[in-house]
Amino acid sequence: MGRSNDPNHQRLEQLLSDYGAKLRALVAAHGLARHGIDADDVEQEVRIRLWRAIERDRSAAFHASYIQRVVASTVIDALRRAQVRAAEPLPEESEDGFQPFPDQNRGPEERASGHQHVEKLKACLDALPERRRLPISLHLQGFALQEIADLVGTSAEAARKLVSRGLDELKDRLRGIGAGDFDD
Amino acid sequence: MTKPSLSQLYQSLTSEQTLSARALIDVDTALRAARGRVVPHEREEVAAALAGSAAHADLVQFLHALEPASAELARDLAHSGAAHERRERGHRAAQGARPRRWQFGAVAAGVVAALALFIARTGPMTHQPFQAQVAPADRGDEIFSGSLDHSVAHQAGGDHIFRAGSEDGNDRFHTPRGG
Numbered sequence: 001m002g003r004s005n006d007p008n009h010q011r012l013e014q015l016l017s018d019y020g021a022k023l024r025a026l027v028a029a030h031g032l033a034r035h036g037i038d039a040d041d042v043e044q045e046v047r048i049r050l051w052r053a054i055e056r057d058r059s060a061a062f063h064a065s066y067i068q069r070v071v072a073s074t075v076i077d078a079l080r081r082a083q084v085r086a087a088e089p090l091p092e093e094s095e096d097g098f099q100p101f102p103d104q105n106r107g108p109e110e111r112a113s114g115h116q117h118v119e120k121l122k123a124c125l126d127a128l129p130e131r132r133r134l135p136i137s138l139h140l141q142g143f144a145l146q147e148i149a150d151l152v153g154t155s156a157e158a159a160r161k162l163v164s165r166g167l168d169e170l171k172d173r174l175r176g177i178g179a180g181d182f183d184d
Numbered sequence: 185m186t187k188p189s190l191s192q193l194y195q196s197l198t199s200e201q202t203l204s205a206r207a208l209i210d211v212d213t214a215l216r217a218a219r220g221r222v223v224p225h226e227r228e229e230v231a232a233a234l235a236g237s238a239a240h241a242d243l244v245q246f247l248h249a250l251e252p253a254s255a256e257l258a259r260d261l262a263h264s265g266a267a268h269e270r271r272e273r274g275h276r277a278a279q280g281a282r283p284r285r286w287q288f289g290a291v292a293a294g295v296v297a298a299l300a301l302f303i304a305r306t307g308p309m310t311h312q313p314f315q316a317q318v319a320p321a322d323r324g325d326e327i328f329s330g331s332l333d334h335s336v337a338h339q340a341g342g343d344h345i346f347r348a349g350s351e352d353g354n355d356r357f358h359t360p361r362g363g
Contacts, residue, residue, distance in 0.1 A: 022250070035242065064254040076209075140190055141191075142242075150220035182189070
């Protein structure tokens with residue numbers, strides 16, 4: 001009987017395929033593509049690594065932590081490769097390479113304005129008190145309040161207050177230097 | 185007119201700081217951060233790395249979001265592995281039964297062959313002890329009678345020697361039949 005007809009083989013194929021689809025969707029949803037990560041490549045690599053591990057010992061227990069480790073190591077490898085690629089000089093700048101936060105639709109003026117905003121934001125963040133800067137930075141990176149609390153080592157309520165007050169202060173400072181109003 | 189997003193601006197600011205050669209986030213740290221279980225002594229470093237690098241932050245958030253799917257896959261694989269083990273055991277048992285039947289037949293044939301050989305060899309030997317009992321008896325009788333005669337003659341000589349020595353004092357040891 002061929003392996004493709006083996007019901008166990010087919011079942012494993014299906015499981016890994018389903019997982020791969022979720023993985024691919026999450027890679028895209030979390031913006032890993034902007035760091036030069038190809039969701040299809042990551043999915044394929046993870047499936048290969050998991051498949052090999054399962055083939056080595058079909059009776060072994062594969063904990064969620066092991067699967068997460070396989071994924072984390074695959075993504076970190078991909079990020080490092082992307083970083084190496086980004087460091088290599090390109091014949092035509094940004095022609096074929098990835099661009100973080102692509103802004104092809106923006107003209108030179110808008111780009112310059114964006115760059116100024118970034119510089120002002122950096123200056124205002126640096127001016128914030130230390131204890132507020134980190135929670136706000138994590139918030140701006142997209143972490144939820146509970147995640148910020150876990151990372152900073154405080155309660156969710158304390159994290160909420162730090163973020164809320166810090167954001168108000170940051171916006172005030174930005175307005176104060178004439179950068180205008182901002183959304184979170 | 186929509187206001188610019190602080191988050192987008194900040195992530196743009198930190199997107200260039202990807203995984204440097206001095207990357208603080210390795211696989212274990214990323215997994216711990218994704219589970220919200222950062223070790224206290226590394227908390228400050230990890231939080232700063234995540235705050236300062238959009239790639240780190242995206243990786244950790246991605247891993248956090250992936251946890252339920254990984255847990256589900258682990259459960260499915262465990263179930264599939266157990267089913268596979270059961271199938272393998274059944275398969276091994278089915279494969280093992282055939283050789284055992286064959287081995288049993290071979291052992292039975294061997295026992296029958298050994299019995300036949302034993303009977304074939306032990307058949308003639310049942311007469312041998314009978315012959316052996318008879319022959320030594322005949323021969324024994326003959327030998328015994330011969331030796332008895334010889335013994336008698338010898339004894340006669342002996343007696344004679346003894347008598348000769350005791351009667352006339354001559355040394356007649358070497359002439360047993362001389363008298």
